[in-house]
Amino acid sequence: MEFASSLGPMTWHSATAAPVSRDRPVAVIGAGPVGMTAAAVLAAADLPVVLVELSPSPRPDWRASTFHAATLELLETIGITDRMHAEGLVVPTFQFRDRRDGLIAEFDFGLLADETRFPYRLQLNQQHLVRMLAERLAGDDRVRMRFGTRLTGLEIDGDGARLAVSGPDGADEIRASYVIGADGPRSTVRSALGVAFDGFTYPERFAITSTPVDLQELLPDLGHVNYVADPEEWLFILRTPESWRVLWPVPAGCSADEASDPERLQLELQGVAPYGPGYPVIDHQVYGVHQRVAAAFRVGPVLLAGDAAHINSPIGGVGLNSGIHDAMDAARRLARIATDPATGVEAELAAYDEVRRTVAVEYVQADTQRNTDRLRETDDAVRRRNRDEMRAIAADPVRARAYIRRVSLLESVRRFGIGTPPLEMEGAR
Template sequence: MPSLTCMTWDPATAAAVRPDRPVVVVGAGPVGMTAAATLAHEGLPVVIVELHPEPRPDWRASTFHAATLELLESIEITDQMHAEGLVVPTYQFRDRVEGLVAEFDFRLLADETRYPYRLQLNQQHLVRMLFDRLQQDPGVQLRFGTRLTGLRVAGDGPVLELEGPDGHTELAASYVIGADGPRSAVRNAVGVPFEGFTYPERFAITSTSVDLQQLLPDLGHVNYVADPEEWLFILRTPEAWRVVWPVPPELSAEEAGDPDRLQRQLQRVAPCEPGYPVIDHQVYNVHQRVAAAMRVGPVLLAGDAAHINSPIGGVGLNSGIHDAMDAARRLGRIARGEADVEAELATYDRVRRTVALEYVQADTQRNTDRLRERDDAVRRQHQDDMRAIAADPQRARAYIRRVSLLESVQRFGIGRPPAELQEEALR
């Protein structure tokens, strides 16, 4: 585990952002790559440090919401994403026995966003697009196959100790963005607790080429299916249909992935006589955790390094991208001498933790509890509530604004200067 030493950084004497003191982004997943691309767009020198030797083909997250697509316009990647992605304007809440409960239509927001829908696109495609671009950028250095082994911070900035293809090296930085996932080496190095809990059950995600809408004609492209024994999350991506279900704690990953068991579970979703070809299958632990701080001195945490949550709602990836762009915009102002360093970094910590706690954690926990509720009376009440919201255009609009993260972005902005947020709070 990397260690932190000499945490004596002083923003008044911090090193300027320059080629010999770049911003270092640790982690080259979708959040890290977005941070690097946004920093490069701001004209800052960037080094990306990634443990794996090449971009990882991770199938896990696949939803991009309206607020995120609007933000990604600033780095000119949304057209390419749309060329490969699937536009989904509606999603459904369903009951495994009773079928459709309520359907929500993002087109209710057509007057306030250019993207009144969810874009389904597996996250590795965004990583690939940005990787291809950043390889060509002379201001960006990609250091794949490199492990962070130590981090020390002196008065003028951080120094990272790295182990990679060239052996042991040190890299002086002006700022560090830790976007290296839930086991974040950066977060551990700066000693920030990861507060929260882990669900007793794990989640399994299984992808198949069978078109589930041919078997269940009223199925939407995105479906949250409540059931007290085995809830489901079913969604369409450009490559495949994906089904998420809970794995009991006593079941091993090998048992959960047994081909016969997978077939039985998929057949219970919808009978398919020829059987289901399985393209991909993963079992993973699920947590609700938020870092006790998202900034320590010149070190910022973003994405899964800062907060992890249930995937029910599709906001983890999106909020991580918001972290990345918020951090990059603030560092851009700092590098240009347009901002007070301490005020900007403190605002990043306060705003992004607030969003993680009040929106991401709160909503995903509520969504997950709704799907797995065992009390029949409570389940009926949830169904009635969802039907009532969907039937009322004003309530449905407010609901969709929140789940698409438009509400949180309107409330806090992304990278808004501290003075603007303070003025608004005083109104």
Template sequence: MTELWPTSFSTDGIPPSLDRMHWHTATAAPVSRDRPIAVIGAGPVGMTAAAALAAADLPVVLVELTPSPRPDWRASTFHAATLELLETIGITGQMHAEGLVVPTYQFRDRRDGLVAEFDFGLLADETRFPYRLQLNQQHLVRMLADRLAGDDRVRMRFGTRLTGLEIEPDGVRLAVDGPDGADEIRAAYAIGADGPRSTVRSALGVAFDGFTYPERFAITSTPVDLQELVPDLGHVNYVADPEEWLFILRTPESWRVVWPVPASYSADEASDPERLQHRLQGVAPYEPGYPVIDHQVYGVHQRVASAFRVGPVLLAGDAAHINSPIGGVGLNSGIHDAMDAVRRLARIAAGDGVDVEAELSEYDRIRRTVAVEYVQADTQRNTDRLRETDDAVRRRNQEEMRAIATDPERARVYIRRVSLLESVRRFGIGTPPIEREEAR
């Protein structure tokens, strides 16, 4: 990592201002209005982090490149473990008022129809949220932005670009450029939640290893009720097919269909209205023609940062790990990152002999372990299952999913994992290092 001040980023070396043997350590920098906790990125992960910090009565400065909260439709699923965490900052009531509760989901085959249905109700004795809540992520961002706009503990700096980052012995110095020109922010700690092309991660010189799928994914949203056209369709459906698998789900605004876009297609070809209509008619014939209210094409990756923490800077969400959307856990695990980071920073800010290095190192270890062992492993397996081309393997996959769904105990174990309850119960969220050691 190189000293990054004020405008350029590199991945060579470490900050010359820090001793090479101690660049990864952090002292208990006091948190104050003059030295707040900086959150870079105001998507759902960054906004959650800012709201949780404010709820812990800590000063926050939120830096976001876009001039207003992001209107991104991409992620739309909130799992039980995530709703439990969001309940602690008092936002789940509004989310439920606007969202759609989905108690089951289906694994289907495009040729053979329904293969297995899984019921989140099996978790009713373990969580108050035995279901998926479907709500497009921009609504959570909007809700939290509206709340934080009236909170004097939070400074929201939209339309502001991070142009430099330097780790100092007593915190972090950020160079920013916004509506009022160039400026600097001095922070005690920082959370980089600025997405897969993270400027923070690049500034820290952290590798982002993994791979990119050869195909891109398309998300197309239509107001047409697909359940009227396919009567046994669930609200959430994973549809296997060797040529064109599908992920079909309902949100409060629309039905959304995700499918692969061949690598040979140009951006214009992938978004051609006639081509989109052909794809939607392939899901279910609809004579009037499908109106399309949103369409996105994007690259898909399986990547994990080599470190989730450098000194007093933590990486969270897509800045730390990105994955296939099949399973709906990317957004959720990012929110778990944010809540874990905030709980540790709140203890550090409170003082009382907290081991800062142990806390931040535990964040790095735990959140990276979850990303690799759960998020990456499960989303890769889910995606491979949907696009399997070997007919014998496809049949074995069907048999396995049926066997799991019809065995209540196996189904409970399966649902517990896909809802992220297993990883949270196993590793905790922000559990103090001493408690983790005692539990081993």
């Protein structure tokens, strides 16, 4: 089976969809944190799942490392947060700083203590959640994990979807009732559906470098999470259990090799805080950054989630979180469809498309773009207004609480819910 460039005018009628069964499981494409979460939620609902992942084993990707309160609430429902806390780092505050003027404002997640059991950020590199869930699902007979397997074709038919795959045992076909495409920004699923991925790419790339050197010993007033504005080279500095991580922009004319040169890395890190012995580097990545949202998050029985549906600047730490929210929303709706004959399939899937795309546009894209622009602003008058605004927000507990609720996605979850039945969503729209 070959991919077409678009599915064209194909329609899908929910009344003819095959029920979820061993013969027609839910297929989850991509075994990163979003796909693994979706599979775990579906398995917890006693649904059969086939998980397809190109990598031969769970991927050791260091990139995202922040879990916000709303996400921890959701992950608690599948019993994984105790393990996450055992390995993670609880961070109750974050700072907005200026590279020239130092600390501008500090925000305390404790303002949310009356609303959530998790009034903080949990710093834990995303590969640890993937590992934890992979270990759990490996012993679950409801889940078939097919690592080292490439999706080579996808067609929608009256019974759900047909997936062509190629893996260690050769070519094969999977018949699925529903599909969750969580296969990243270059999503094969999204491409097969012919769904546009509109938006833009930043002219600069971002470099993120990890070092075991304790930056708080060198900069005693530094927080564990710091957004550092500067018109020439802004920074994002945060602590994880393994290391301190520093992110900075790479100029458009600088190659990945140049940006990764050890002497350049030392120069960048020494510019953050002088350190005589020299900084050891335990991880370094250079990557392109985009602000893009899929034109649709659902085509027939196929749902897009996480980076397959939306990608954004990492400034704000919400990309991973919103992807997990997608996974939870999709899995809860599919579980309800599979177990409750009275559930309106079309209404549920349409609600997923509407809600998750609205959150991606109105919260994730809007806030991460605003955060990034604030850090890299070059106009001195605008920079002063930004500093004054952040100070004023932090000094007012009411405004500070509202700000923290929004940037942590707690506001969007309280507004729309996760997997909320369509009839209960009217007030959120």
